[in-house]
Amino acid sequence: MARITAGIATSHVPLIGVGIDQNKSQDPYFKPIFKGYEWTKAWIEQPENKPDVVILVYNDHASAFGQEIIPSFSIGCAEKFKSADEGWGPRPVPLIRNHTDFAWHIAESLIIDEFDMTIINDMDVDHGLTVPLSAIFGQPTEWPTLVVPIMVNVITYPIASGDRCFRLGEAIKKAVERFPENLNVQIWGTGGMSHQLQGPRAGLINQQWDKRFLDDLTSNPERLRKLPHIEYLREAGSEGIELVMWLVMLGALTNPKELHRHYHVPASNTALGHIVLENEK
């Protein structure tokens, strides 16, 4: 049986990708950014922690989906995905390979469970998906895991509520447990933490709010699932809303235990947050 063994959350700031692609790990700006991933890199190399498949929850940033199609929740079912050209050329990263039987199984299970997923058979993936992979796996010639992409619309309002995202996570957990193959599965939630990329209020950071969010992933998940959108927007900035995607991860875990945390300001315009959560055995 497939089993979710851990949840990993991380910001997916494009600049982290730039730092990796341009080998800037020793640069004073990037050093504290990358230092917080060293623990995770060592942890994930241990055979018991190495995932066969990562279910990677992220948002497309007007790369695969323009305004012509805006799916609230979608799942990538293609065999492979290449890195998108977001306006500065594609990031030089390996092809992302899917476990298509597993992805289709998850799609079926979710739809039967009344989460009406849009199935995506052809798309490029942007920094939202590739930056987390690079932050945690560095620069391999092939990614050491298969990836099932799950996309959440967090750009065009209304977007899914935090509670709806949490319940999607619960339905993903059920789907994983119904898959007969023995797989070590991780679920990753990406985006956040506080940041605002628009208007005169750009540059907003709320460290206190972010830290409470990190704490409550393990100590008070019920508070997090009830947070209304307006609170994210007021407190964590307009792009801080991406944190609802961490709740998809959280909903897929059972009594998670915090193993590692990294928080650093700034990464570009953003408060960088990263956490590793072990799932109950």
Place this chain on the structure above:
Amino acid sequence: MNDDPHEYKAAFEDIPGTRIFNSERARKGYSLNQFCMTLMNPVNRANWLADEEAYLKDWKITPDQKKALLKRDYNKLLELGGNIYYLAKVFSTDGLSFVQAVSTMTGMEVEDYQAMMAAGGRSPDGLRSIKDNT
């Protein structure tokens, strides 16, 4: 969660200096944003940079949107229905980073904006609600 769409959206308009990409903005900015998507291709980027006005000829964007686009007035573009992730294709084509482009919307010089970020970013205090500040 408030399930009345009018109240749900109205609450967002109370946040200072922020334009949430609601259906009204998305509809107004449709062509503008779809134009931005074409810059995800190196040939189109070269054509755009070679002659911006000519490139826009086939796009149904308003004179105001066109003017703001040619001036790279991002606050104005947001007001006219642009969304930052679409507009990112324009500033990326210009060779600007997110920090460089985003700082232009704040009235700060990029160095001052970077210094603010390095010092922990902009505090939300006094910037949570227009109502509460009046």
